[in-house]
Amino acid sequence: MRAPDAGDGAGGVALRPPRHQADPRAVAWWTAQALILAVPVAGAAVAAYWLFTGHPVWLGVLVAGFAVCCLALALAGPRASYRVERWEVTDDAVYTRKGWLTHTWRVAPMSRIQTVDTARGPVQRLFGLADVTVTTASAAGPITIEGLDHELAAELAARLTAITQATPGDAT
Numbered sequence: 012m013r014a015p016d017a018g019d020g021a022g023g024v025a026l027r028p029p030r031h032q033a034d035p036r037a038v039a040w041w042t043a044q045a046l047i048l049a050v051p052v053a054g055a056a057v058a059a060y061w062l063f064t065g066h067p068v069w070l071g072v073l074v075a076g077f078a079v080c081c082l083a084l085a086l087a088g089p090r091a092s093y094r095v096e097r098w099e100v101t102d103d104a105v106y107t108r109k110g111w112l113t114h115t116w117r118v119a120p121m122s123r124i125q126t127v128d129t130a131r132g133p134v135q136r137l138f139g140l141a142d143v144t145v146t147t148a149s150a151a152g153p154i155t156i157e158g159l160d161h162e163l164a165a166e167l168a169a170r171l172t173a174i175t176q177a178t179p180g181d182a183t
Contacts, residue, residue, distance in 0.1 A: 028097060028108065029097035029098050029099035029106040029107060029108055030097065030099045031097060031098050031099055032093065032096065032097060032098075033093060033096060033098075033156075033157060033158030033159065034140060034158055034159055034160045034163070035093075036138045036139065036140055036158070036160075037089075037093065037138075037140060037157065037158025037159075038089045038090055038093045039089075039138060040089075040134060040135060040137075040138040040140055040158060041088070041089030041092060041093075041158070042085065042086060042089045043134055043137075043138075044134060045084070045085035045086075045088055045089060046082075046085045046086075047134075048085070049081040049082055049084065049085035050081075050082075050085075052081055053077065053078035053081040053082060054078075056074050056077050056078055056081075057074055057075075057078055059074075060074040088111075091111050092109075092111070095108070095109070095110065095111060095114065096108065096109050096157070098156040100167060100170065100171060100174075102121070102174060103120065103121060104118050104119055104120045104121060105117075105118070105119045105121075105124070105145050105154055105156075105171070106118055107154050107155075107156060117151070117154045119145055119147045119149070119154050121174050121175055121178040122178050122179065123147040123148055123149070124145055124146070124147055124171065124175045124178075125146050125147055125148060126144075126145075126146040127143065127144070127145055127146075127168050127171045127172050127175070128143070128144045128146070128168070129141050129142065129143050129144075129164050129165060129168050130142045130144065131161060131164075135161075136161075139160060139161055140158050140159060140160065140161060140164075141159055141160075141161040141164035141165070142155055142156065142157045142158070142159065142164065143155070143156045143159060143164050143167050143168055143171070144156075145171065
């Protein structure tokens with residue numbers, strides 16, 4: 012299968028499965044992020060049940076089920092993401108695939124890349140990880156490769172910058 016002609020004169024970019032996964036430490040980072048959200052939400056539901064109701068059993072079961080689902084999703088979601096998310100950079104394009112139920116493929120030809128950014132949030136720094144974001148002229152928005160080793164992310168950003176500068180085209 013081939014992507015529609017990207018206007019780079021090469022007749023399009025081949026759409027194929029990207030080869031690389033996020034760093035394995037990304038699972039722990041994604042889990043920490045999910046727990047930072049899920050624990051307070053589940054805790055608030057339990058606290059509201061105890062403080063603002065007459066403790067009906069049916070509502071207690073519902074709140075407990077909600078709390079268990081929050082925590083289960085926080086623990087299982089990152090592992091599922093790790094299994095399906097892929098990325099790759101070639102001399103021609105940046106490829107990504109994301110999504111659990113619906114796989115979203117993104118391909119950015121080098122001639123379309125406008126900026127390359129790296130980002131490291133506070134929790135990412137604890138895990139030694141970083142993200143690389145590739146911005147193009149596409150209305151679909153930037154492509155982000157998440158959960159890379161911070162040194163690999165810096166090398167990847169430098170490589171993308173070098174390839175992009177050497178690629179003919181106006182990045183629009």
